[in-house]
Amino acid sequence: MQAETQSGLVAKGFARSALDALLIPTLSILTAVILGGIIIVSVGGNPFLAYYGLIQGSFGSANAISETAVWATPYIFAGLAVALAFKGGLFNIGAEGQLALGATTAALIGYALPEWLGFDLPAAVHLPLVIIVGAAMGAFWAAIVGYLKAYTGGHEVINTIMMNYIALNSISFLLNGPMKDPNPNNVIARTPLIAESAHIAPIFDGLRVHWGFVLSLFAAYFVWWMLNKTTLGFEIRTVGSNPDAAKYAGMNVKRIIILTMALSGLLAGLAGTFEVTGLNYRHELGFSIGYGFDAIAIALLGKSHPLGVVLASILFAAMRNGATRMQFLTQMPVDLISMLQALILLFVAADAIIRYIYRIKSQGERVVLTRGWGG
């Protein structure tokens, strides 16, 4: 009896916290949409037509939905990467570099491995290999930062930013030099096309959405399961919320910090890998610019919860995808979307503003996401 009431209370508390978790992001989106509407009116556009175009362009047809899913795939992976790091008390601004490096490595294995070996590989061997190597590269790149954080106290924010630039500079070098598509007509910094055996098939004929999207949903479930149902997940969350407690409880905090970063980088690397294997079939310089920052926004909007990340990714993907239609209907520049996203992020981050506007009481203590430079 006692137990039942208790579990009932817990359930009630859970429902309330779930509602609260949804309430702030929803109101943030709503407020941003209203503000965006005001901006559209102020530059002489029709906000209703613009938003109609946005929705039509993102969900109005089978192709539109497919394209939204195509956009959402890297967002989900990269968003999960940032969210997982948040859970472990780490701010991974480096998803951008990890993603791009994962994509470059995946492309390299995708086009060059058959040449090195001198024979074609079956898809059953080649494709998994490409995915594993791409993911491993992302994991490695992030693990360096995790190692520096764990053993020298070098702050992960500044180090991931530096690693982004190191990655992007190195990739520029590779794509303009050793890895450049040797086709005489090619003037772009891009790799050759990867072998057929490294392609991920589209789910439906004639649409671009590929199995990577389905895998991204699995990844979201896996991250949720790992965080909530495994010892490692418990350790990650404990280190994230209170590293001292984790240490006194006998956890190997250094190892967990490195592992968290590596897992985060692995997810970011997968984001890049699936862009190469499922969509572009090569890596091209500059295609991934901005994914890292979008991923941060997505993780924050999704409150670092895997399901929240999936929903936020679909929202961001829909906005990016519908923007072209919106521009066509109203001549609003697509950059309006970046503004809207920045506003959403602003309100989600500063939920006190939203609580003030809509008179919502605070739910108690503040969640600390990052710490100062000291490490």
Next chain:
Amino acid sequence: MDWRRFAFIFLIIVVLFGAVVMVGITKSAPILTVTSMLATTIAVATPLVLGALSGVFCERAGVVNIGIEGMMLAAAFFGWLGAIYMYHVFGFEKWPSILTGLLTAILAGALMGLLHAVLSITYKVDQIIGGTVINILAVGLTGFLNRQLFFGKGSAFGGQIPNSPGNLLNIHVPLTELFTPICAGSTNCSEVVSAINSVLDQRPIAITAIVLVFVSHYVLFNTRWGLRTRAVGEHPKAADTVGINVIRMRYANVLIGGALAGLAGAYFTIESVPSFEPLLTNGRGFISLAAMIFGNWSPIGAWVASLLFGASQALQIKMQLFRDVIPPEWAFLQQSYVVGLIPYILTMIILTGIIGRTTPPAADGVPYEK
């Protein structure tokens, strides 16, 4: 900043300069290479110095600022826009327009600083997230307005970007003229003097930046204001107890930081090149941040670190000039991506603490709650 770090930085700068002198030895005299390299270093380090000073003021007061990049970008855009509007729309002369642009940039930076202050001090948003919001907002805002104002429906400029009224020019220091009688016709002497003169002839923001380094140092370490700022960043509770208004001090310093980042933004579109393109700051704000940490949160340290980063950028620029005489074994220096890595790798090495530990202000990044 301890002597080991200074020596380390000095050594790397010497190596970078030495590499350029050796590469260009057949094309230009060492003294000329060194002075022109120095002039370029000082010029390209300008936004880095100002950005780093922006960080020093914010963080000494206890507010982490990773939004320097966004503040710079917004200021660069609005400064340029201000100059264009004054010139083309309101029909002002060239110099008043440029000056307005400069002031607009500083104001835009200060406003971004205000936003950061509201988020991180009043609403106690996680300061690193707040800075990220500023960076993303600046990209969205400048991208949107850039497209909308010039190419949008009903644009005053009818689908093309008008010419900016121009940029700030070198201020000439009359060293050569001064030394003409002293040199008394000696070609060697006058060559050396004019080479040194070319280093001193800098543009206004570059000169201001160096002046501001020393002003900031004085203000932070020798005035009541500076003492209060540092107190608020090290131990806000104690500062509050002795009657310092923590919130007001933090607001003021973050606003100053924003204005400094604004001046850094003005460097790009008002001083360096009179045009704007989306994302033109290209990570310089993050390098400033690195320079600030590198310099251990002190203005002079940050300046020296900025000069190091500036030198590695100057090396890339000079290598382009010497392209035709580069010996094959030095050819890799030509590739901007290779030399471009130096600042990033150095920063990471510094952060490991091998070359002296860096110590941020104790309350950096912690919102103050009474």
